[in-house]
Amino acid sequence: MERLPGLTQRQAELVREWFPRAELIADLSWGLTESTVLQMSTGAQNVVIKAGGHHNSHIAREIRAYETVVHSLAERGAAPTMLRADREQRLLALTHIPGVLVDGGPLESDPVTLRAAGELLGELHGMGSSVDQAIEANLVRAALRWFDRPHRIPAAAAARARRALEDYEPRPAVVVPSHGDYSGRNWIAADQLVVIDFGRFGHRPARQDLLRMHFRRWHDHPEERVAFFSGYGDIADADGHRWWLDVLREAVATAGWAHKVGDEAFEVLGLRFIDVALDEIG
Numbered sequence: 001m002e003r004l005p006g007l008t009q010r011q012a013e014l015v016r017e018w019f020p021r022a023e024l025i026a027d028l029s030w031g032l033t034e035s036t037v038l039q040m041s042t043g044a045q046n047v048v049i050k051a052g053g054h055h056n057s058h059i060a061r062e063i064r065a066y067e068t069v070v071h072s073l074a075e076r077g078a079a080p081t082m083l084r085a086d087r088e089q090r091l092l093a094l095t096h097i098p099g100v101l102v103d104g105g106p107l108e109s110d111p112v113t114l115r116a117a118g119e120l121l122g123e124l125h126g127m128g129s130s131v132d133q134a135i136e137a138n139l140v141r142a143a144l145r146w147f148d149r150p151h152r153i154p155a156a157a158a159a160r161a162r163r164a165l166e167d168y169e170p171r172p173a174v175v176v177p178s179h180g181d182y183s184g185r186n187w188i189a190a191d192q193l194v195v196i197d198f199g200r201f202g203h204r205p206a207r208q209d210l211l212r213m214h215f216r217r218w219h220d221h222p223e224e225r226v227a228f229f230s231g232y233g234d235i236a237d238a239d240g241h242r243w244w245l246d247v248l249r250e251a252v253a254t255a256g257w258a259h260k261v262g263d264e265a266f267e268v269l270g271l272r273f274i275d276v277a278l279d280e281i282g
Contacts, residue, residue, distance in 0.1 A: 011090075034056040038051075048095070050091070058199030070201075072127070077192055078195060099189050101185070104184070109217075111227040117228060122231065135204065137170040153252070173205045176206050180204070184216070206235055206236070215273055247273055247277040255274060
């Protein structure tokens with residue numbers, strides 16, 4: 001029997017039960033976290049197997065996303081379809097979507113692609129809302145915890161960032177279904193634009209789903225933001241003091257997490273936007 005890299009014995013057994021004739025095509029794992037992503041052929045179709053280690057919470061989040069909201073996108077081809085799942089074993093099987101990853105290519109600045117990405121996120125955000133009394137306070141506390149862990153944020157910037165976050169007075173917030181890592185790295189250009197990887201799914205303020213795009217593209221390419229919002233529509237709190245506190249919080253978490261896992265390029269991005277946010281906050 002062909003060995004399946006990165007899977008526990010029980011996870012591999014389940015994959016064989018689900019797809020008895022499946023053959024490994026490629027290991028698509030990034031190698032930074034307790035997460036394995038395999039592309040396999042069942043003969044009838046190609047599938048993506050996602051497996052998590054003991055401390056991986058992303059698989060459970062992604063299963064929840066597919067069970068609650070993503071199925072409506074999948075029904076019209078705008079997201080993969082969940083085929084099988086096992087929460088206890090942290091294992092998930094999805095349809096494989098052939099196409100071109102938008103990240104790093106010419107489509108990342110294409111107005112038509114960006115408008116479609118905005119429309120899809122607007123649809124996701126429109127699938128319900130509620131008021132969360134504690135989420136903003138929790139997000140700030142989570143960012144502050146990174147200062148007590150190993151990091152390479154310069155001392156002066158760390159002191160200013162800590163003070164800005166501690167002085168912020170969180171308020172109740174309207175939350176919506178949120179992708180959590182919405183950017184070209186999780187868009188596939190196929191017959192239509194397809195959104196993948198809901199491993200950071202949750203219910204958050206809508207503006208939280210703009211942060212990764214701002215870091216990766218919009219700050220340096222503001223015209224792309226305009227094209228995206230031509231599809232998304234209006235959004236509250238996407239600028240101003242609360243927005244820049246969000247940028248600061250996300251940048252601190254990015255710098256801290258990236259240092260922890262050894263992703264130097266991502267760490268540099270976080271460090272850059274700590275400075276950007278502090279300049280805007282004043």
